[in-house]
Amino acid sequence: MPVPVTRFRRAIIAVLAAAFVAVLTSCSGGATPSASVSDGAGSSVVPTLYGSVSVPAGVERIVALSFPEATALVDLGVKPVGRSTYEPDFPAYNTAFADVPDVTDSAGNPDLEKIAALKPDLILADAFATDVEKFRSTYDKLTSIAPTVVLEWTQAAGNWPEEAAGTAAAIGMSDELDALKTSYEQKAAGIRSTYADVLSSHTVDLISGDSSSWYLYGAVSSHGRVFTDAGAALGAAAGQKDGFVEYSPEKIDTLQNTDMLFLPGDSLAALDTIPTFSGLTAVQKGNVFTTGHFFPSSYGIADALLDDFAAALQKAR
Amino acid sequence: MTAQRRARRRLGLGGGILLLVVLAIASLAIGSKDIPFDQIWPALLDPTGSDTALIVTGLRVPRTVLGVLVGAALGVAGALIQAFTRNPLADPGVLGVNAGAALGVSVSIVFLGLEGIGQLVWPALIGAVVATVGVYAVGRSGRSGATPIRMTLAGVGIGAVLAGITSAISLSNPQRFHSMLGWSAGTLVGPPLSTSGVIAPLVGVGLVVALGISRDLNALGLGEDLASSLGSRVVVTRSLAVLAVTLLAGAATAAAGPIGFIGLMVPHVARWITGPDQRWIMAYSVVLGPCVLLLSDIVGRIVMRPAELPVGIVTAFVGAPILISLARRSKASAL
Numbered sequence: 160m161p162v163p164v165t166r167f168r169r170a171i172i173a174v175l176a177a178a179f180v181a182v183l184t185s186c187s188g189g190a191t192p193s194a195s196v197s198d199g200a201g202s203s204v205v206p207t208l209y210g211s212v213s214v215p216a217g218v219e220r221i222v223a224l225s226f227p228e229a230t231a232l233v234d235l236g237v238k239p240v241g242r243s244t245y246e247p248d249f250p251a252y253n254t255a256f257a258d259v260p261d262v263t264d265s266a267g268n269p270d271l272e273k274i275a276a277l278k279p280d281l282i283l284a285d286a287f288a289t290d291v292e293k294f295r296s297t298y299d300k301l302t303s304i305a306p307t308v309v310l311e312w313t314q315a316a317g318n319w320p321e322e323a324a325g326t327a328a329a330i331g332m333s334d335e336l337d338a339l340k341t342s343y344e345q346k347a348a349g350i351r352s353t354y355a356d357v358l359s360s361h362t363v364d365l366i367s368g369d370s371s372s373w374y375l376y377g378a379v380s381s382h383g384r385v386f387t388d389a390g391a392a393l394g395a396a397a398g399q400k401d402g403f404v405e406y407s408p409e410k411i412d413t414l415q416n417t418d419m420l421f422l423p424g425d426s427l428a429a430l431d432t433i434p435t436f437s438g439l440t441a442v443q444k445g446n447v448f449t450t451g452h453f454f455p456s457s458y459g460i461a462d463a464l465l466d467d468f469a470a471a472l473q474k475a476r
Numbered sequence: 477m478t479a480q481r482r483a484r485r486r487l488g489l490g491g492g493i494l495l496l497v498v499l500a501i502a503s504l505a506i507g508s509k510d511i512p513f514d515q516i517w518p519a520l521l522d523p524t525g526s527d528t529a530l531i532v533t534g535l536r537v538p539r540t541v542l543g544v545l546v547g548a549a550l551g552v553a554g555a556l557i558q559a560f561t562r563n564p565l566a567d568p569g570v571l572g573v574n575a576g577a578a579l580g581v582s583v584s585i586v587f588l589g590l591e592g593i594g595q596l597v598w599p600a601l602i603g604a605v606v607a608t609v610g611v612y613a614v615g616r617s618g619r620s621g622a623t624p625i626r627m628t629l630a631g632v633g634i635g636a637v638l639a640g641i642t643s644a645i646s647l648s649n650p651q652r653f654h655s656m657l658g659w660s661a662g663t664l665v666g667p668p669l670s671t672s673g674v675i676a677p678l679v680g681v682g683l684v685v686a687l688g689i690s691r692d693l694n695a696l697g698l699g700e701d702l703a704s705s706l707g708s709r710v711v712v713t714r715s716l717a718v719l720a721v722t723l724l725a726g727a728a729t730a731a732a733g734p735i736g737f738i739g740l741m742v743p744h745v746a747r748w749i750t751g752p753d754q755r756w757i758m759a760y761s762v763v764l765g766p767c768v769l770l771l772s773d774i775v776g777r778i779v780m781r782p783a784e785l786p787v788g789i790v791t792a793f794v795g796a797p798i799l800i801s802l803a804r805r806s807k808a809s810a811l
Contacts, residue, residue, distance in 0.1 A: 369658060369666065370658075370665065370666035370667075371658035371659075371663050371665040371666040371784075371786070372658060372665070372783060372784065404782070404783075405780075405782075405783035406508075406782045406783055407507070407508030407509070407665075407777065407781075407782055407783055407784045408535055408665060408666075409507050409508040409509040409531050409535055410508050410509055410782045412509075412527055413782070429666075432666070432668065433534075433535070434530035434531065434533075434534030434535060435527050435530050435531060435534075438527065438530075
C-alpha cells in the first residue's frame with residue numbers, strides 16, 4: 160500500500176518523537192454525519208500528483224487514506240466514511256473518527272476490498288511527489304473504485320495548508336476553508352501584535368527527541384510554519400532549509416543561545432537526561448514549553464498550537 | 477599443541493587487550509562534538525561541570541563502559557551458541573533472546589506505561605529469560621531431550637511467534653514506540669552509567685559460566701557419545717550453556733537493544749585466530765567483542781554528523797562484508 164503507507168512511515172520518521180497528545184482545546188470544525196458536500200453546481204477539476212482529476216459535484220461518501228486530508232474534512236464539517244489507521248490524537252478528531260472504519264491493513268496499506276465495500280464516490284490520499292511512478296499501480300486500482308485525488312506530501316508535513324486547500328477544492332468547499340484560513344491568520348496576526356515585545360527579544364526553536372538523538376525543526380515544517388506565521392524568530396533553526404535536522408545528544412549546545420524551546424511533552428523527560436541540556440539558556444530561564452499540538456496537520460490543530468504559543472509568550476514576558 | 481602456538485595465542489590475546497584499551501580511549505575522545513584530545517583527561521577529572529566535562533563523563537564514559545560490557549556479552553554468547561548448536565551460522569537470537577526482550581519492552585510500554593531505557597532494562601531482561609526458558613522447555617520435551625537441533629527449531633519457532641506479537645503491539649500503538657526507535661535499532665547512546673551497573677553482575681556471571689564450561693564444550697564438539705565417554709557432563713553442559721547465553725544476550729539486549737552480527741562475527745574471527753579450542757575462543761571473544769562494538773560505535777558517531785548512526789546499523793554494515801570475507805576462507809568457520 161503504497162501511497163499512504165510510505166507517506167505515513169516517512170511522516171513518523173520525519174517527526175520521530177513528535178507527540179500527538181490530546182488536550183482540552185477544541186478545533187475549528189465539528190464532525191457531522193455524512194452528507195452532501197457540494198451544491199451540485201458542477202464537477203470540480205482538481206490538480207493532483209497524477210494530473211487533473213474531475214470530481215463530480217455532490218460527493219457524499221469520501222474515503223481519506225491520509226490524515227491531513229481526513230482532518231481537513233472534519234475541519235470543514237465533513238465526516239469521511241473510511242480513514243487510515245493513524246489519525247492525530249485531538250479531541251474533535253477522536254470524536255469524529257470514533258465510528259469511521261479503518262480501511263488500511265495492519266501495515267497501513269490501503270485495503271482495496273474494504274474501500275470498495277464502502278462504495279465511495281471520492282478517495283483522498285497524499286504522497287511524496289517523487290513516489291508518483293512507484294505507486295501508480297495502486298493509484299490505478301483506487302481510480303477503478305472512485306475518482307482519486309492524491310495530493311503532495313512534503314517532509315515534516317510542511318505543506319499541510321496546501322493539502323487542506325486541495326481537499327476543500329476536491330469537495331467544492333474552498334470558500335469554507337478560506338474562512339478557516341482567515342480565522343487562523345487573524346489569530347496569528349493578533350499574537351504578532353499582542354506579543355511584539357517578547358517576539359522581538361526572544362528567539363524560538365522547536366525540538367523533539369530522546370536521549371539518543373534529537374531533531375531541530377525549520378520554518379518549513381508543519382509547526383515551523385505556524386510559529387513563524389505568529390511572528391516567531393527561529394534561533395538555531397534560522398535559515399534551516401530542511402523540515403528537520405537530526406542531531407547527536409553531544410550537539411545539544413546548538414541550542415545554547417535560543418531563548419524559548421518548544422517540544423512535545425513526552426520528549427522533555429528524555430532530553431533532560433542529556434547532561435548538557437540543563438545548561439541551555441532557555442532551560443536556565445525557565446522558557447521550555449511542552450505542547451500536545453507539536454505537529455499540526457490541520458487548521459484545527461494549528462489553531463490550538465497558536466493558543467499554546469500565546470500562553471508561552473505571556474509567561475515569558 | 478606446540479609451545480610456539482601457545483605463545484602466539486597469548487601474544488594475540490595481549491594484542492587484543494591493547495587494541496581494546498586504544499579503542500576505549502578513542503571512544504572517550506571521538507564524538508559528534510569536537511573536543512581536543514588534551515582536554516579529555518582533564519574533563520574526566522573536572523569537577524566544575526563544564527560542558528566538555530559533562531559530555532565526556534555523562535555521555536562518552538557511559539556508552540564506552542556499556543560498549544565493553546555488551547560487546548563481551550554478545551561475543552561470548554555467540555561463541556557459546558555456535559559451540560552448543562555446532563552451527564557456525566548461529567547467533568544468540570537463535571534461542572529467542574532478542575524476540576523475548578523486544579516483547580518485554582513492548583508489553584511494558586503499552587500495558588504498563590513504562591518509558592525510557594532505565595525503566596525498560598528489567599522488562600527486557602525478564603522477556604529474554606522467559607523466552608529462553610520457554611524455548612528450553614519446548615526443546616527438551618520428548619525422548620531425545622534438548623538436542624541442539626530441537627533447541628534451534630524451538631528457538632526459531634517461538635522467536636517468530638514472539639516477534640509477531642511484538643509487531644502487532646507496536647503497529648497498533650505507533651506513537652508510543654517512537655521513543656524506543658533507537659533501542660530497536662541497537663544503540664549505546666542514552667542508557668546512563670547505572671544501566672551498566674545493572675547488567676554488569678549478570679554479564680559477569682554469564683562470562684564465568686561460559687569460561688567454566690569451555691573445556692566441556694570442546695569435548696561436546698567431538699560428538700555427544702565421545703564426550704560422555706570422556707567424562708563430560710553433556711546435559712549439565714548444555715543447560716549451563718543455555719543459562720549463560722540467556723544471561724549474556726539477555727542483559728546485552730536489554731541495555732542496548734538487538735545488536736546483530738557481533739555474536740555471529742566475533743566467534744568466527746576468534747576461531748580464525750585460535751583454532752577450534754573453545755577456551756581460547758571464549759577468551760578472545762571477551763576481548764574482540766568490545767573491540768568490534770566500540771569501533772562500530774565510533775564510526776557511527778562520525779559518519780552522519782551532526783547526527784549519529786545507531787551502532788546496530790553500523791555493525792550490520794561492517795559485519796556483513798567481514799563475515800563474507802571470512803566465509804571465503806576455508807578454515808575460518810571450522811567448528
